[in-house]
Amino acid sequence: MSTALAIEQLALPASADGPDAADLIALTELNNAICREDADLADLDFTPAEMLSGLRDDADRAHRAYVIREGGRLVGACILNYGLAEPTAVDFDLMVLAADRGHGVEDALLARIEEETRSLGRTVMQAWTLHRGRTSGPTIVPATDWGVVERTPLSDQFLTNGFVLEQVERNSxxxxxxxxxxxxxxxxxxxxxxxxxxxxxxxxxxxxxxxxxxxxxxxxxxxxxxxxxxxxxxxxxxxxxxxxxxxxxxxxxxxxxxxxxxxxxxxxxxxxxxxxxxxxxxxxxxxxxxxxxxxxxxxxxxxxxxxxxxxxxxxxxxxxxxxxxxxxxxxxxxxxxxxxxxxxxxxxxxxxxxxxxx
CATH class of the missing domain: 3.40.630.30 (Gcn5-related N-acetyltransferase (GNAT))
Structure with missing residues (x-):
């Protein structure tokens, strides 16, 4: 990974609309763009205030947001979460738009999350992929044999890195x-x-x-x-x-x-x-x-x-x-x-x- 793709931990602003909230707003916009691109829906949007309140709440669950910039632009992010009293798993959202894939961004973020998971003494990584309501290409069946999702670049990345599709959820x-x-x-x-x-x-x-x-x-x-x-x-x-x-x-x-x-x-x-x-x-x-x-x-x-x-x-x-x-x-x-x-x-x-x- 080049120095241009250095990973930073996002510093949380004092408020969602303050002068130091630009990175939070960019993260929120990236999250929403990912949901629209992958699921073809605007239903799953967050506001910056909702994003901030979730990331700031660390009494029972810890949250860390990591970002990668290229030329000053935020091109990828990952939000890692884990329960403070629950010792086994870390869950995360990996966010890279299709236009920014293929340049090492998603691989660098996934490697960082695995490193963080190990450093926390956790033994399980869990994540989600979003999929459109209609399939038009190759599909994957989960281990439960209930449901099916279309293969995407992110699902292929997970498969390549040793993840198993355990479950499919229906959004209704x-x-x-x-x-x-x-x-x-x-x-x-x-x-x-x-x-x-x-x-x-x-x-x-x-x-x-x-x-x-x-x-x-x-x-x-x-x-x-x-x-x-x-x-x-x-x-x-x-x-x-x-x-x-x-x-x-x-x-x-x-x-x-x-x-x-x-x-x-x-x-x-x-x-x-x-x-x-x-x-x-x-x-x-x-x-x-x-x-x-x-x-x-x-x-x-x-x-x-x-x-x-x-x-x-x-x-x-x-x-x-x-x-x-x-x-x-x-x-x-x-x-x-x-x-x-x-x-x-x-x-x-x-x-x-x-x-x-x-």
Missing amino acids: TFDLRGPVDTVQHRLDESLAAAGPDYRLVEWTIPTPPELREGYAWALSRMSTDAPSAALEIDEEKWDAGRVERREKRILDGGQTMSVSAVLHVPTGRLAAFNELVIGTEPDDVTHQYSTLVLREHRGHRLGMLVKCANILRWRGIAPRSPKISTFNAEENRPMLDINEAIGFAPVSYAGVWQKKLV
């Missing part, structure tokens, strides 16, 4: 501008099926103090109960403090989040939840963060219940948002069945990659 969207009669009908059916042992509770963050510990427990179960193929996922540790820190990051990024959850009345614990998030602009795309029915409460139509309840609630919170975007593992047929019954339609895909360091 729901049109919020149309009628919601079906959603209301599905909610009514789900409430009847759940019965008196389950009660719907809803809030806009920050989470009420009396619900934080229960919400923390439910969030921790995402690492153990969501389909994860052969990915090495450490069990996450959550408490009320971690919930508060997470919500501060979301709010600091100018975002609004609604939570619909189900309380199991006999135990007083949350049994399921769904999260919807929007940025500062009222016409922004809505993103679903997490949806989970805890394993011991499955079979009571709680997934349908929380998703439909939150969609109906969301119409009053973000009436101008055009659609909801969500990702689900292709092997997660129960959740995909719910999505399809409500009216979600697939628009793009993501590949989840893993490399074990030995």
Whole structure:
């Protein structure tokens, strides 16, 4: 690698719109351009404020952003993340536009991330690739045999460097501008099926103090109960403090989040939840963060219940948002069945990659 392709760690600015925010803005623009180029969608854009709040939040997860410049222009970047209490894996996003590939940028960044992973004593690297909704060339099937993605320069780079495509995620969207009669009908059916042992509770963050510990427990179960193929996922540790820190990051990024959850009345614990998030602009795309029915409460139509309840609630919170975007593992047929019954339609895909360091 020549000196012109030296890797720098990005220094975080004091604010997303301050005089020292040029690099952060360039990183955000590169991230958004990658999503548009690879998935052919503008749905996955970040704002600089959202990017900054995520990178700055290091209480529970560490974040490092590395960049490469050529002639003063940012031509490649990589964001590395890892849980401070979870010892196994590092995950990262590798960002190089097609026009800047083939000059060593992507190889230098990937080598740096592997070096950092080893220096941290971690043994697993995990990353994602984005793919368009329709395939027109050679494809790859994941180790799960669920789903398929088209080969891209980034997927070829991962294959060459010893990564395995472990899982395919489907990106689906729901049109919020149309009628919601079906959603209301599905909610009514789900409430009847759940019965008196389950009660719907809803809030806009920050989470009420009396619900934080229960919400923390439910969030921790995402690492153990969501389909994860052969990915090495450490069990996450959550408490009320971690919930508060997470919500501060979301709010600091100018975002609004609604939570619909189900309380199991006999135990007083949350049994399921769904999260919807929007940025500062009222016409922004809505993103679903997490949806989970805890394993011991499955079979009571709680997934349908929380998703439909939150969609109906969301119409009053973000009436101008055009659609909801969500990702689900292709092997997660129960959740995909719910999505399809409500009216979600697939628009793009993501590949989840893993490399074990030995």
